[in-house]
Amino acid sequence: MSLSPLSAAPCRLQVALGSRSYPIHIGPGLLGDPQWLAPHLAGRQVMVVTNETVAPRYLARLKAGLADDLEVHELVLPDGEATKTLESVERIWDALLEAGFNRRCTLIALGGGVIGDMVGFAAACYQRGVAFIQVPTTLLAQVDSSVGGKTGVNHPLGKNMIGAFWQPRAVLIDTDTLTTLPPRELSAGLAEVIKYGLIRDAAFLGWLETAMPALRALDAAALTQAIERSCAIKAEIVAADETEQGVRALLNLGHTFGHAIEAHQGYGAWLHGEAVGAGMLMAAELSARLGWLTPDDVTRVRASLEAAGLPQAAPRAMSAADFLARMRLDKKNVDSRLRLVLLRGLGDACVHDATPPETLEALLDDFPRQP
Numbered sequence: 001m002s003l004s005p006l007s008a009a010p011c012r013l014q015v016a017l018g019s020r021s022y023p024i025h026i027g028p029g030l031l032g033d034p035q036w037l038a039p040h041l042a043g044r045q046v047m048v049v050t051n052e053t054v055a056p057r058y059l060a061r062l063k064a065g066l067a068d069d070l071e072v073h074e075l076v077l078p079d080g081e082a083t084k085t086l087e088s089v090e091r092i093w094d095a096l097l098e099a100g101f102n103r104r105c106t107l108i109a110l111g112g113g114v115i116g117d118m119v120g121f122a123a124a125c126y127q128r129g130v131a132f133i134q135v136p137t138t139l140l141a142q143v144d145s146s147v148g149g150k151t152g153v154n155h156p157l158g159k160n161m162i163g164a165f166w167q168p169r170a171v172l173i174d175t176d177t178l179t180t181l182p183p184r185e186l187s188a189g190l191a192e193v194i195k196y197g198l199i200r201d202a203a204f205l206g207w208l209e210t211a212m213p214a215l216r217a218l219d220a221a222a223l224t225q226a227i228e229r230s231c232a233i234k235a236e237i238v239a240a241d242e243t244e245q246g247v248r249a250l251l252n253l254g255h256t257f258g259h260a261i262e263a264h265q266g267y268g269a270w271l272h273g274e275a276v277g278a279g280m281l282m283a284a285e286l287s288a289r290l291g292w293l294t295p296d297d298v299t300r301v302r303a304s305l306e307a308a309g310l311p312q313a314a315p316r317a318m319s320a321a322d323f324l325a326r327m328r329l330d331k332k333n334v335d336s337r338l339r340l341v342l343l344r345g346l347g348d349a350c351v352h353d354a355t356p357p358e359t360l361e362a363l364l365d366d367f368p369r370q371p
């Protein structure tokens, strides 16, 4: 399947963070065109970090967009969420040191959220911080993880528990890369797209309900529209609250439940977007139990997930106690108080720290499990 060509010029959004502001370029055919990377390189030394799945597809194309007078190195890591570890980040630092990289270097993350999160963290720590550019190649990374500067790795006891806020110099979204993305990964990315509608934009949610078949069929115009709206919402929220002291927490709708699923199942068994999708339905059901959403609202959330090809049930062998044990480690919690992102209405999210424990436990007991 291929994307139909778009005639429009690439869209340019901005993450407004004062002197650390950066552009998000969105469009087809951006990889390989020097005008998008060159302005954001800190010096002559460039390390492209990617993985063994993405490298054969896109590494050569990206390198074609880097000028001949640059000192370009590449590092190809293994693939998978299970490799999102400090050991992998150490491999990046080893490669930088072995190649004699100084502080005026640039790391380029070419791949999905796993590569982006690890490369960003490597850049945040290398010689106390060097430049990096995000070149996301999954829908999930294009609409979420490449924007906003959350970087890091997993710990066996919790997802994304080790990390840093470190903003990229630019985000380069070449929508053509989605043509090779497996359908399951596309669906995982759609979970985060649905999330933006649920937390911030009921009209966008309505548009998604109509556009979902086109999105799953890789319609270029529909995908570009979904990516642009998602990135615009994320950029606005990050600009307002870079380090998640307030409104940015809303971007974690479904994540407290979802991270528990990912960690319990073993990283990689459930895709991040799949776990977030099921988690958003759990959050919607809980919101309904608190009297905030109607049964019809919950039905719409479930239908959106189904249309996107996402699970609407939790893992079979995961008990309420399993959920609670993992959820107590969530980064949003304050003074061991569980803080959940819930919905006051569709398009209107809030952080809530006063859910009665018995209401939460009943939801965790009753929520459907996979057969």
Ligand code: NAD
Binding pocket: 051, 053, 054, 057, 079, 080, 081, 084, 111, 112, 113, 114, 115, 117, 137, 138, 139, 140, 141, 144, 145, 146, 147, 148, 149, 150, 151, 160, 177, 178, 179, 180, 181, 182, 185, 188, 272, 273
């Ligand atoms: P991923 O990086 O594992 O990529 C998914 C799969 O697609 C991998 O096998 C990858 O090699 C492959 N792939 C990538 N691009 C491809 C392409 N164009 N064609 C074919 N295959 C391709 O997973 P992801 O869903 O991109 O990201 C999930 C990760 O992102 C999780 O670790 C999650 O915690 C993190 N995340 C971070 C943030 C943040 O703000 N930093 C936000 C959301 C998610």
Ligand code: GLY
Binding pocket: 144, 145, 147, 148, 150, 248, 251, 252
């Ligand atoms: N994905 C959540 C955030 O960036 O804050």
